[in-house]
Amino acid sequence: MSEALLWQLIRKNNSRTLCSRNPRTARTYEKGSLRNLISKTDSGFCNITVVNVSANEDGLPVLSLKNRKPEARRNPDKMWRTITLSGGVRKALARTDKLLTSYAPSKKKDALRKVSAIYKAYARKNKGVDHTKFIATE
Template sequence: MSNDLTWLLLRNNNSFLVKRVPEGPVFSKEPGNLRNLHSAKYSGLVNNKTIDVSQLPNGAIQVKSRKAKTTPHTIAKAHHTTTIRPRSGGRRALGITSSFARRGYRPDLRTAALSRVSALQRAQREPKAPHARKTRGNKSKAAAAAAAATA
């Protein structure tokens, strides 16, 4: 079945639709949808070539692409999988996502895949401790005077 016919059948009713606001955008939770937007371009169910970015339990990020000649319901051999180790830098993510574009495998999804990988890496980072704030102006003069008076 062609991608266009599949989209016509699935666009109004599938189990992954998220309709929160009647006038707002319609989102989708399907695997392989990088932007989570309900559109034919980003749909993981409709397109033969999809890129799926997910986080593994050990903290690694998995970038999975479907081989073009397979159906969405085939076995694991129908996917090409690349893993980005935890705490890897952004250059590694850029290299992996741009490798898909260099091979001609959905170059239009490169920025979406890179933003998804970057967001997952950003979520893994431990937040920095806030710096101690210095008192400035009249408050610091008053604090210095109080410290001198007690000493």
């Protein structure tokens, strides 16, 4: 199926959307949506070139790339290729930049932002900052 046809089928009926009364604040949490926006360019289901950045259980970023081969796209086990980015922020950003050279500049920019944000949260976690407790300042 083409990307346009898939988008027409899933744009309003998608189980991964968080609907709200205001259409501007509606979000999606599907795999491959870097900005969590409901749009054709950000959809992980209907695009062929898709990037996903998430954190693993240790807090390190994991870069997932959608396989471009048609036979692999039909198999859910082989659909995504995952790469764990470790070794520090600069090394992870450089590796992400190198892996995404053939992708659109906007996707590359969003992926780099998300990797940086995950490393920032990882550093705060290792410093002992607990976000579950609220401490009032006087």
